[in-house]
Amino acid sequence: MSTSTQNPKNEFNLAIVGAGPRGTSTVERLAHLANNLERTANRINITVFDPYRPGSGHVWSPKQSEHFLMNTPASFPTVAPERTSDEPGLSFRQFVALHGDGRRLSEEHARMLSQVEAGTYPSRALYGEYLEHVYDSSVALLAAHESFSVEHLAAEVIGVRPLGNGYQLDYRTAQGEGEAAQKTFDAVVLALGHQSAELNPWQKQLQEAAQQADATYLPPNVPADLDYSLFAESQPALIRGLGLNFFDGMAELTLGRGGLFRETGKEPGHRLEYIASGREPELVVASRRGTPYWGKPVVEQFIPEEISLRYFDVPELIGQLAEARATNPAATLVFSRHIWPKLHRDILFAYYSTWAESCGAPEGFSAEEFIEQLDELLTAEHREGSQVWLGELRKFIAQIPECEWLDVPKLAKPFDEVGFGSDAEYQQAVRDYLVDNARHSVGGLKDPLSCAIMTMNAGRMLIKELVVTGVIDEQSRIEEIQAHFEPLVEGLSSGPPLERIEQLLALSRAGLVSFIGPEPEFGFDEVSQMFTASSPWVDSEVYTARTMCEAMMPSNRVLQNDTQLIRQLLKDHVARAHTWRNEEGESLPGSGFDVVGEPYRLVNNEGLAHRGIFVLGVQLSSAQWGTAIAAQAGNMKNPAAQTLHDAANVVNEVARLAGLQGKEALSAAQD
Structure with a gap:
């Protein structure tokens, strides 16, 4: 067994626990570091722990259904x-353009890859091929460098404990039993x-009732882990979550x-019809808002x-905050006061300017005159946080x-x-x-509502950046952004490709x-031994x-x-879990770990950050608000590339701790 105390001082042992997308980004940044280093006296030994195939990890296996x-x-x-140039990594779009970049693909995956275009939505299995390729390419480069070693242990880490100046990891191999x-x-x-994750109390009740009645309850899960054979042919199945x-x-x-x-x-909304095999179950589905997430606009880019x-100006906001902190060091941004009034303007400007350009200006205006009048109303001077402009604009539109x-807020609950x-x-x-x-x-950039939604999504990316920098009041972040704005923007911007909406219609x-109806009520009837579901807003049986299936992640x-x-x-x-205080001074638990700094160091129960x-x-x-599955390709400094930025920060700090300093340790974040 190798330990920190047994290794020479120039040996640095690094464990990466988890080899899905984020673990793979870390390995790739290490390979980038190695690619820019000559042989050094210091050595980094990397051990990657994951019971699943590294790269794709648990969720992104290339062997999963092509329907996901x-x-x-x-x-x-x-x-x-x-x-x-000769970097080990590449973006997914480069992987597509290079026809797999030399990776050996199955005939089916090679065919699918050849059909991918910028605006298409690939299968998760195909993205898993990409992840494995990045991991393998990065590991090959690290293995060839004299100052690095890397190994993968197909094992589950079950404990991490401080030990001296290092950390002891307890792990159990996939086949391992006993200690x-x-x-x-x-x-x-x-x-x-x-x-x-543990089920909430209501989910536990449904699960226990189903077990006693020999009914089938499927708790929240990764889609690829669900046993779809449990859905009986031609029989109804209740599904919570759209x-x-x-x-x-x-699918x-x-x-x-x-x-x-x-x-x-036929025209959009009627483009598909379904030819049944006779083996399908009858799906009875519901969500709180009564509808699925809005299908994405047909465009080639995410944004x-x-x-x-034009109105939600982050540098201007930060400048105003700096001025406020000159007299009040504790000043922060409040979403409803400092952010939403500006982003709301942008959303409405996008909607009405696109409407004037695509659908024709209203009588008495040219498109330019209408947009100019619109801008004047949106830029009118009012006190900070004032919503007077909204009333004035509403009168103008009326x-x-x-x-x-x-x-805009009503879009969340149609x-x-x-x-x-x-x-x-x-149903109709x-x-x-x-x-x-x-x-x-289908209207894409020519459709007013699609442009408004994409503008809201662009604003979300900047709000995520503000959250990361810690300038937003925490109570506002939790009670305004996450509780109210997130359901709005997620329901409109994080939906499926339009193909799925057409399939659902068919x-x-x-x-x-x-469809059951808004605010659905689920239960289990002990007499009939059946799950039940109804909506208070729909007068039906x-x-x-x-x-019953919970169609959501744990x-x-x-x-x-x-x-x-x-x-x-x-x-x-x-x-320890992160905690925050509300206006009443109550200490409430957050959702994630308590961490500090960038890179994010774990904080222990005494409030001290681990080195x-x-x-x-x-x-x-x-x-962070929202933890994306991937970064946006292109500029690494883009807020949508946060996952790459996080991995680069970790690798830079690992290089410093390992003694790779000065010119020989080029920044892993430099690109």
């Missing part, structure tokens, strides 16, 4: 900066990704059972270059008969407080909503998908089924995670 799609276009995701093995390291990177997990399941239970979506050649922000008011007298009425209302979605999304018309709260490692970290006080334990990804949810 990413929800970002192929031009967006990457786990490495774009290759410019755990131990190794000691100088630094540890926790890149854990999604972890299993996000991305739902669409994966929908697997239809296409995966021999069904076929056939092109009709097209044509989308810009004077134009052919122009409707865009109620059926809010709307009652439906029958089930048939509600949802179909009309989805058809409307299809028509707007299944609804075929009678294989039924209660739906029943012997199968909860991302460290206090709710039930993995042996996270429990050990908290129990042994190696880590050598770094956290990446999902468990940073208290320090």
Whole structure:
């Protein structure tokens, strides 16, 4: 067993726990460091722990169903900066352009790769091939360098404990039984990704009731881990959740059972019809808002270059904050006062300016005159946080008969407080909503609503940056951004590709998908031994089924995670959950680990940061708003490239701790 105390001073042992996208980004940045170093007297020994194949890890296996799609276009995701010369990594779009960059692909994956274009949504299996290629290429470069060594242990880490100047890792191999093995390291990177979690009390009740009645309850899970054979043919199944997990399941239970979506050649919203195989279950589905996430606009980029922000000016906000802190060092930004009024202006400007340019200016105006008047109303001087401008703009729009008011907050709940007298009425209302979605999304950059939504998403990227820098009031972040703005922007910007909306419409018309209604109520009837579901806003019979599925990921709260490692970290006080105080002074638990600085160092129960334990990804949810599965390809300084920035920060600090200083240790973040 190698330990820090046994190694010579010039040996530095690094453990990377988790080899999915974030662990792979770390390995790639280490390879980039090695690529810029001559042989040195110092040596870094890297051990990667993951029971699954490194690169793709647990979630991104190339062996999973081809029906599971990413929800970002192929031009967006990457786990490495774009290759410019002999760097080990490359972006996914470069991987596509280079036809796999020399990686041996199956015939099916080679065919799929050849069909990927900038605006298409590739399968997660295909992205897994890319992840494995980046990992393998990076490991090959590290292995060839005399100052680095790297090995992968197919093992689950079940404990991390400080030991002297280093850290002891307890781990159990995939085949291992009995006592755990131990190794000691100088630094540890926790890149854990999604972890299993305890069910909430209501979910536990449903699970226990199902077990007693021999019914089937499927708790939150990664889509690829779900046992779809438990959905009986031609039988109803209740599904809670209409996000991305739902669409994966929908595809697997239809296409995966021999069904076929056939092109009709008709207009958007009617482009597909479903030819059933007869093996499908009947899906009875619901979400709190009563509708699925809005399908994405048909554009090639995640946020097209044509989308810009003219009122939400981050440098201006930071400058104003600096002035405020000159007299009040504790000053922060409040979302509802400093951010939303500006972003709201941008969203409305995008909507109405696109409307004037694409649909024709209203009577009495040229397009230029209308947009100029719009800008004057949006830039009118009012006191900070004032919403007077909104009333003035509403009056202006009301004077134009052919122009409707865009109620942005209402977009989050399209059926809010709307009652439906029958089930048939509600089914048609949802179909009309989805058809409307299809028509707007097809319009892309020429559609006013699509441009408004993409503008909101551009604002979200900047808000994420403000959260990372710590300038937003924490109570505002949790109670305004995460509780209210996040559901709005997620429901509109994080939805599936338009293809999924067309498929859902076809299944609804075929009678294989039924919608329950907003604010659904689920339960279990002990007499009939059935799950039940209904909506207080739809006057129809209660739906029943012997199968119920939670179409969502496990909860991302460290206090709710039930993995042996996270429990050990908290129990042994190696880590603690982040806490925050509300206006009443109450201390409330956050969702992620307590961390400090960049790179993010884990904080122990006494409030002290570990010198050598770094956290990446999902468990940073208290320090970052949203933890993306990938970075945006292109400029590494872009806020949407945060995951690359985090990995580079970790590697720079590892290089410093390992004694790689001065000119010989080129910054791993330089590109």
